[in-house]
Amino acid sequence: MRKKIFRTNDPHIQALARIVGEEAILFKKEDLIAYDCDGFTVHRHLPKAVVFPKNTEEVAAVVKYCHEHDLPFLARGAGTGLSGGAIPLNGEVVISLVRMKRLISVDLENRRAVVEPGFVNLKLTNSIANRGYYYAPDPSSQYCCTIGGNVAENAGGAHCLKYGVTTNHILGLEVVLPNGEVIEIGENGILDPLGYDLLGLLTGSEGTLGIVTKITVRILKNPEAKQTVLAYFDRVADASQAVSDIISAGMVPAALEMMDQTAIEAVEAAAFPVGHPNDIEALLLIEVDGISAGIDEQIEEILHICRKRNVREVKVAQNEQERAKWWANRKTGFGAMGAISPDYLVQDGVIPRSKLPEVLQQIEQISKKYGLRIANIFHAGDGNLHPLVLFNSEKPGETEKALAAGSECLQACAAVGGSITGEHGVGVEKKEEMRFIFTDDEITAQTNIRDVFNPKNLLNAGKLFPTPGRCVEVKKA
Template identity: 55%
Template sequence: MLPRHVQIELENLLGSANVIFQSDKLKAYDCDAYVAEKAMPRAVVFPQSTEQVASIVKIFNREQIPFLPRGAGTGLSGGATPFAGEVVISLVKMDRLLHVDFENHRAIVQPGFVNLVLSRQIAHRGFYYAPDPSSQSVCTIGGNVAENSGGSHCLKYGVTSNHVVALTLVTPTGEIVTLGQVHGDVLGYDLLGVMVGSEGTLGIVTEITVKILKKPESVETVLAYFHTVADASDTVSDLIAHGVLPAAVEMMDQLMMQAVDKSVYHVGYPPEIAAVLLIEVDGLQAGVEDMAQRVLDICCRHNVHSVRRAVNEEERKLWWSSRKMAFPAVGRISPDYMVQDGVIPRTRLTEILARIADLSHEYGLRVANVFHAGDGNLHPLICYDGRIPEQLAKAMDLGRKILELCVEMGGSITGEHGVGIEKIEQMKVQFSSVDLQWQERLRRVFNPADLCNSGKLIPRPARCAEFRQIQTMVEKYAAAFQETV
């Protein structure tokens, strides 16, 4: 609980309906979509303006109360899990589209504005917002900024950092600052680049200016079935090698196809195939027709089982809905699952998928694969049964092994889901101790008291799990001491 005077101050600032202290209501905020580790927040508050966020942060600085920002809670790495007993600053009520400048291709949104809603609200003028995470129907643009989210079309259009041009930010000490440049190049140091992807450890974003794009004149979508994962993987590399830059290249393996075909978006994937590629090209009408034919030709060079274009927009939407449904669909074939997120050079797709299959056999846990094949961003989903205690530990260990393989192959431990708490120990695999020390120094510049989302992204000298155990002991003895006095 918070001190009574702080509770009263927050209720006077926000209204009692926007401050939660009751334990039964707090339970909904004990984790994000990474459910393997949970912790209860001290309270949850719901600001509705930049000024309210700044006032809240100043109160917490004065009282030395830790806090963290939270969007829709769809994050997959535990970035919004309150392990330090934080107050959660929920931004879901800051959900307005503030301004659209169609002439200059810009929009300003609050952080709680849902990703897909932006495209829907500007579609009547022929515009859309390009970053498209699988959770885009529910995830917020503020959360996308925190994780530097990607999506299926990031191969051609880039990730969130390629579309954010300016931010209004409340620093961890309560100052309101503006970063970036709405038009033209950034002047001075690129602090905007530092902020996007910082996972809520450097401040709380309250307004976001993004680029909006004109919808392409023409789109062609191709579905290709392969007898082997190797043939599908080789096709991806060959497409790029021959100068074809699709808007998206997505791959699913047989286990994942089984899962999504059990959902409402039933495509009818053949049981005898090992992998499917969903390839989309877009642009001007004349160029797209030629590019789609080149995609078909290259697929045929790699022992494709069958390949065809979508016959109409309805079929195209079905294929994409099937792909977007992949994560939740795994719940139809497994009681529990853990989503991983690593990156490798796309030329090593065949190799790493074979290694993942070996690890799956070694651990006795099924792994369903769906990923952005065009840029080598893997999403292995590790299936386990949480009712069997040892299986969660095995799943977490298998996930760590997969991430270490990604680094070994010249890749990264995350492409778009962030580090949070899930991958924090793998930061030591990705970076040297000197690298991590400099990242920590940068964090301290913005977050000197370490009150804002402490214990995320950058590992401390001790293991985070050990740190949390020690913290729990300290809190236990502190509480006992208070009772004696």
């Protein structure tokens, strides 16, 4: 094979190539198109270049060069983010971390592992499963999303009701600051280190404070037992009330998921159909885990609650194969929308569980207002909603209608005391909606923190915070 000829007159491209190697940089338009967006495809912008460093030293050298020459830059993982956090709005140098994909160490005695940011989420569990351990955060994209990206967005997943989101499982970080300096945060995995909670600050900062190059995570022992329930309801209101009743009964399931009729239509048309009835309004997927003693009693209580709330049918998975099939069906939820719509926009609001019926009714009204179907798939146990607005971008005006509908869904969440994101982040998609829940003074306080880490605002600029001076009014319920 003939060696690729490296030709460019751009001195910055030449300098970056000297850092990472000519084979580890892209700068031609036809190569850059694949990096013009992430999972939020409404906006697209070409980067100046994409570099693929292989270690922390190369990341730091690239960042230092960009800092010294006032070149905007950002980090990118697998590109599965759903809020536009990796879109190069300003022609950034994209620092792709996919080559940094090692599982560095596993410490079973202290229940921790060290990974590079490009290590795929599910691969960690698969790497330690034979020793009886797993990594708890499980976003639907876990088969391809990276742990570095999970840290940036503070990703959650179906089992975050009981086990928490990414920030609850991070014990230490190695971070390249926006000037190229490398720091370590966390004291060798100590659960409550002295001083400010910098781990909490960095986790979920959406790549605006630094670039994570090494991550120490908590790993858990596999539960002794688990059982999974699937319940079909003729009315969304009954399913919603069953969710509240389960939590009110003192149980904390590992997962408590809901899908509405439109979402069920999509997952049944996709890769892992289960045979869900097509005339129900909602289903619940409920999983309980822990020590064997007491699991059966919890399942019986859940079955009783579902029956009390007019469940049409409720069943317990008979084996691991059936359980896995149910979960595969649920995990395809977002991608399955492609089976019933050419385009879709995923939203990510949070509400108090008691407000589920009210907010779902509002979302239905928003759907009618804009003439667009909205499917609902969500982590019902912790009130994390995912309205999926279905549209056709080839029809004039439908993209704008979808964005407006999505924004109104988030406004409905904020109005009942909720939030505009539970796990997908703000990125570029929801930055104006930050005003739904924060005052100007509160936003200024947050940008002041960003400016301490990122004073030149070269790292992932234009994300997370709203445009100064643009006001949004929200009427509280």
